[in-house]
Amino acid sequence: MQKLIINGGNRLNGEITVQGAKNAVLPILAASILCKGDIMLHNCPRLSDLYSAMRILSSLGCSAGFDGGSTLCVNTDGLSSCDIPDRLMREMRSSIFFLGALVGRTGDCRISLPGGCDIGQRPIDIHISALRKMGVTVTEQHGEIECRCEKKLKGAKISLSFPSVGATENIILAAVLAEGRTEITNAAREPEIIWLADFLNLCGADIKGAGGGTITINGKKELHGCEFTIMPDRIAAATYLACTACTGGEIILKECNPRHLDSVLSVFEQLGCNVGCTENMICFGAKYPLHSIDIIRTMVYPGFPTDCQAFVMSAACIAQGTTVFVENIFENRYRHAEELRRMGANIRAEGKVAVVEGVKKLYGAKVSAPDLRGGAGLVAAALCAEGTTEISGLNYIDRGYEEIENVLASVGADIKRI
16 A cells, blocks of 8 residues: 655645546546547546546447557547446545536446545436436436437527536536537536536537526537647646645746736745736745635535635644634545644534634654545644644545655655555
8 A cells, every 4th residue: 555654844845747637537538439530638637536548439339549648549439338337436426527428429328336535425317307407317226327319419598506516527428419508507616517518619519608597509410629728727736836835935937827816825825825927827935834724615616616626624722722624625625634733733514514623733653534624634744743643534635636746756755555
């Protein structure tokens, strides 16, 4: 079993080039099923979730492989199956995107319920309801889902009860080859949705309004391949800012998009950090002591992201005063709090609320990552803890961070993987 060994106390200082976005490349990989011809995706991070998506494509008869660098070459002309094995569906939550893509291309799909981190209920009823409105017959039994549409999918007006990112993206994937016009209202507004729409439009789709509350898709007969660059990962960028805040360091984040991080940068400024931005770079400095924040509420975009809650909590653990977190997206997202308490943090969590009273020091301990972002929070805490921290559960961290130990070591962290 692999572990991270971190000797805390080193200030981070230097430059980090932000990796490509996990949450952008995964739906785009599923979208490749809708396209004829070769696809070249640049700036793809080498993550375990990405390799899981590539295994799904391979199981369907498609090809996907790296060129030796960060460019992923994909061709789905050989699609020969619409069944995704249960073992592959269980590897990651984002496997659900293949539902909309397969139904959109073939009118046929058989999957099981997706896996991923245990951060709370993430039902797919919104996805299923939308597909039914587009003429798809959906049968659910014993955790298996079979979708079939005898004729071509039909465009529909779909109003989401909640601005779900996954449902918005799945509807787009199903609609781009459907007959007629599809309108999604109360759509999610995350930047990754804009990138998915930009990719599909470059392939010949007709999608308007991505990034707003209403998205319209006019169905096309076919799509073609293209060359496309994946956006920078805003959550990875925020993670490295939190690591720097915890150590009182100074870093420059290169090849990132500060506009995607407005709500997060505001929180860091309230913690007492200095933030300066250009179009694609963030200059960031922190010094002790950090300041507590009265309340931080997770919200749908453009609000403060639930994915950033865990590692910002690590910074709050050593801030002067009390910070209250309110988790409005997932009901099981404070599992990292127990591990932080092992390191000396003063956290009381119940239901949606966690109250963090800052302490003077955290201490090294043996802890385990409970999920992807919770694991990143433990890394941030370990960097400022007194002594040595041993973090297990790296299978979660590797789902979203490309060689996190090498990135942090490059800016001064004492960290290694064993």
